[in-house]
Amino acid sequence: MLKLSEIKELIQLVDQTSVHELDIELEGTHLTIRKANKTEVVTSQPVATQQYLQVPQQAMPQFLNPSAATDAGQQSAAGEKSAADSSLHKIVSPMVGTFYRSPSPEAGSFVSVGDKVNEKSTVCIIEAMKLMNELEAEVKGEIVEILVENGQLVEFGQPLFLVKSE
Numbered sequence: 001m002l003k004l005s006e007i008k009e010l011i012q013l014v015d016q017t018s019v020h021e022l023d024i025e026l027e028g029t030h031l032t033i034r035k036a037n038k039t040e041v042v043t044s045q046p047v048a049t050q051q052y053l054q055v056p057q058q059a060m061p062q063f064l065n066p067s068a069a070t071d072a073g074q075q076s077a078a079g080e081k082s083a084a085d086s087s088l089h090k091i092v093s094p095m096v097g098t099f100y101r102s103p104s105p106e107a108g109s110f111v112s113v114g115d116k117v118n119e120k121s122t123v124c125i126i127e128a129m130k131l132m133n134e135l136e137a138e139v140k141g142e143i144v145e146i147l148v149e150n151g152q153l154v155e156f157g158q159p160l161f162l163v164k165s166e
Contacts, residue, residue, distance in 0.1 A: 010024075010033060013129075021035065089163045090159040090163075091139075091160050092159050093156060093160055094133075098126070098128075099151070100125040100127060101146070110125075111124075113143055113145065113146060116141070117141060118137065118140045122137075124160060139165055146161055147159050
């Protein structure tokens, strides 16, 4: 049986490579990861046995939890709408990964709403494949809105912050 962390790594690998489809059959469970415009996960019933992958829904990552994905889609759509309705600069994710507001769990956030930033200000970290990638503001201004939660999975091009440019 595959662990959720292993499935997450496989999805990230497929998303970041030229591989378009990955098909795995392991211990009677069949997993297919297929990439079109976005990576999607398709699972089927176990092939030869009646074993099922039992995972509590609240423990499922957002990309495997249909209700969380719907909520995230609505939040993302709301964030994109507010960004489109104003003249604010969007800081977007340059990759698929996990969003972190601070350099460590006990440290304070890089930025908060109302903070002034310049082009070289670090605003967050995106973790991808165990690598911590610092993201800079690339614009001088004031943080108006933070569109994602700490620890949330983000997609390539997803708006993370809204900045009122100076």
